[in-house]
Amino acid sequence: MIAAVALVIGVVVGLVFRPTVPLWIEPYLPIAVVAALDAVFGGVRAQLDGIFNAKVFVVSFVSNVLVAALIVFMGDKLGVGGQLSTAVVVVLGIRIFGNAAAIRRHLFRA
Amino acid sequence: MIQEPKSAGGAAGSGAADPAGSSNAVRSTWTTALLDDLLTNTLDPGYRAAADAKQRSHPWDQPLVWLGCLAVGLLLVTAYQQNHRSAPAREAANKDLITRIHNLQSAGARMDEQAKTLAAQVAALRDAQLSGxxxxxxxxxxxxxxxxxxxxxxxxxxxxxxTQPQPSASSGRDGTGSQQQVSxxxxxxxxxxxxxxxxxxxxxxxxxxxxxxxxxxxxxxxxxxxxxxxxxxxxxxxxxxxxxxxxxxxxxxxxxxxxxxxxxxxxxxxxxxxxxxxxxxxxxTVVQQSYASPGASASIAPxxxxxxxxxxxxxxxxxxxxxxxxxxxxxxxxxxxxxxxxxxxxxxxxxxxxxxxx
The missing domain is CATH 3.30.70.1880 (Protein of unknown function DUF881)
Known part of the structure; x- marks a missing residue:
């Protein structure tokens, strides 16, 4: 509950302050968002499973974002940035879907 | 595993291979095991491990989650804004470039026109001097x-x-082909x-x-x-x-x-x-001869x-x-x-x- 409030506060802060993103970060932002979504869905599912752990959540969030950005960065340097972005999105997308399905089963028993 | 493969999600339905009992067929199922793992174990294994380790809760857990969620919200809205703010900027830059191109083109056309007028004047003056x-x-x-x-x-x-674009040979849905047809x-x-x-x-x-x-x-x-x-x-x-x-x-x-x-x-x-x-x-407009110089007049003989x-x-x-x-x-x-x-x-x-x- 408090997490949802924090999420909303984060959104509001972003809307109010409109942080400008440095140009060199811009390519990694979309992939970082997908990684963050993966961490969030994982956290929600762990909460519903009753095994939520704050440290795991934060560490997985930060490392997901960093690793996703790093992969894209390396791909850009190697000339396969687009393909590696696709790979990251596919893997994280599968995980998000799986977690969303588990959350749905928890919530609706279906 | 928490998640029973009830085939409810469809994606997890085929992932019923039991990883524990497949030791004799590890090699043949290695690649599919990787995919199964990806499809069935969508939860970060860290949660299960942490729960099994029975760690005590720390006082900083709650603020940590708080901060994490704050960061996620910030990230989401920043990415959204970035995407939607930079689009008009790109368009403006494009338009600016287009107007600059048009300006330069019209300036070039003007100068072209001027050069032609001057050349005509030169020709007229020369004709006045020359005879026969x-x-x-x-x-x-x-x-x-x-x-x-x-x-x-x-x-x-x-x-x-x-005028009618030719049916392109490239496969794909309608509208996915390049806008510019092959000429x-x-x-x-x-x-x-x-x-x-x-x-x-x-x-x-x-x-x-x-x-x-x-x-x-x-x-x-x-x-x-x-x-x-x-x-x-x-x-x-x-x-x-x-x-x-x-x-x-x-x-x-x-x-x-x-x-x-x-x-x-x-x-x-x-x-x-x-x-x-x-x-x-x-x-x-301009005929520039960089290398050729007037030589013997034989070349212009009728x-x-x-x-x-x-x-x-x-x-x-x-x-x-x-x-x-x-x-x-x-x-x-x-x-x-x-x-x-x-x-x-x-x-x-x-x-x-x-x-x-x-």
């Missing part, structure tokens, strides 16, 4: 070089891309047409209003045809001044005309040609056989007889080059071109 035969010879040379606007009878050939008319066709016209006695040719000179090149870059480094687009109008009937006959009989006719029927390009009684062709004839890749051998002996030594490969042999036009008994200074 020298002046007439000079005018003929100017016509051949393309530095004066000319008018006269000739032929006009129009070739255009099909059917290339520089080669235009060049062939121009070469046929030169070889059948054209005295001046322009393509989409760009007068061809001895150093003109018709080339292809990307998806557009360049004439003297100026982009032209469909429909392509090739106008030639000369012996109308002979050019029409030669062109109608040429391989390129047959090829274009076929393309018209098969691929739907537009193609027609007709004789015109009064064509007006503009002049080239009927002089010196100098190569225009390239005749169009197929028709030059019907001009003695005036066009040397064949096809074309310096600019691919360029339609009337070359230095053009003064031969002045040897025809009745020049069909009348000069018109603008």
């Amino acid at each position: 035969a020298g002046s007439a010879e000079l005018k003929n040379l100017e016509i051949a070089a393309g530095t004066v606007a000319v008018s006269g009878p000739g032929v006009s050939i129009e070739v255009g891309e099909p 059917l008319i290339h520089d080669r066709q235009i060049r062939s047409v121009v070469n046929v016209l030169w070889s059948s006695g054209a005295e001046a040719i322009s393509v989409n209003g760009i007068r061809l000179t001895a150093t003109s090149a018709i080339r292809f870059a990307g998806e557009s045809i360049l004439v003297d480094f100026q982009t032209i687009s469909t429909p392509y109008t090739i106008q030639a001044i000369g012996d109308r009937d002979r050019m029409l006959l030669a062109f109608a009989d040429s391989p390129i005309a047959r090829a274009l006719k076929t393309a018209e029927q098969v691929q739907g390009i537009s193609f027609n040609f007709a004789g015109r009684s009064d064509l007006r062709l503009g002049s080239v 009927g002089g056989a010196a100098g190569p004839s225009p390239t005749t890749t169009g197929g028709q051998p030059s019907p001009r007889g003695s005036a066009r002996t040397g064949s096809g030594s074309n310096a600019t490969s691919g360029g339609a080059s009337p070359s230095a042999g053009k003064p031969a036009a002045s040897s025809s008994p009745t020049p069909s071109i009348t000069e018109s200074h603008q």
Whole structure:
């Protein structure tokens, strides 16, 4: 509950302050968002499973974002940035879907 | 595992392979095990491990989660804003570039116009000074070089891309193909047409209003045809001044005309040609000779056989007889080059071109 409030506060802060993103970060932002979504869905599912752990959540969030950005960065340097972005999105997308399905089963028993 | 594969999600349905009991078939199922793992174990294993380790809760857990969620919200909205704010910026930059291009183009056109006016003044002053035969010879040379606007009878050939886009060969859904269809008319066709016209006695040719000179090149870059480094687009109008009937006959009989006719029927390009009684062709603005310098006057002798004839890749051998002996030594490969042999036009008994200074 408090997490949802924090999420909303984060959104509001972003809307109010409109942080400008440095140009060199811009390519990694979309992939970082997908990684963050993966961490969030994982956290929600762990909460519903009753095994939520704050440290795991934060560490997985930060490392997901960093690793996703790093992969894209390396791909850009190697000339396969687009393909590696696709790979990251596919893997994280599968995980998000799986977690969303588990959350749905928890919530609706279906 | 918490998640029973109930085949509810569909994706996890086939992932019933038991990783524990498959030790004898590890190698064959290794790749599928990887995929199964990806599909079934969507939860970060760290949660389970932490729960099994029975760690005590720390006082900083709650603020940590708080901060994490704050960061996620911030990230989401920042990415959204970035995406939606940078789109108009990109568009504005594009528009700015387009307006700059248009401004420079119009400035270039203005200067072009000015240069033409000045050149006409220079020509008028020179004509006032010169007299008689020298002046007439000079005018003929100017016509051949393309530095004066000319008018006269000739032929006009129009070739255009099909208006209906061709069904592209690339597979995919509708609307996923590139917006720019592959053009059917290339520089080669235009060049062939121009070469046929030169070889059948054209005295001046322009393509989409760009007068061809001895150093003109018709080339292809990307998806557009360049004439003297100026982009032209469909429909392509090739106008030639000369012996109308002979050019029409030669062109109608040429391989390129047959090829274009076929393309018209098969691929739907537009193609027609007709004789015109009064064509007006503009002049080239600046003729810069970087290397050539005036030499012996033999090259401008009437009927002089010196100098190569225009390239005749169009197929028709030059019907001009003695005036066009040397064949096809074309310096600019691919360029339609009337070359230095053009003064031969002045040897025809009745020049069909009348000069018109603008």
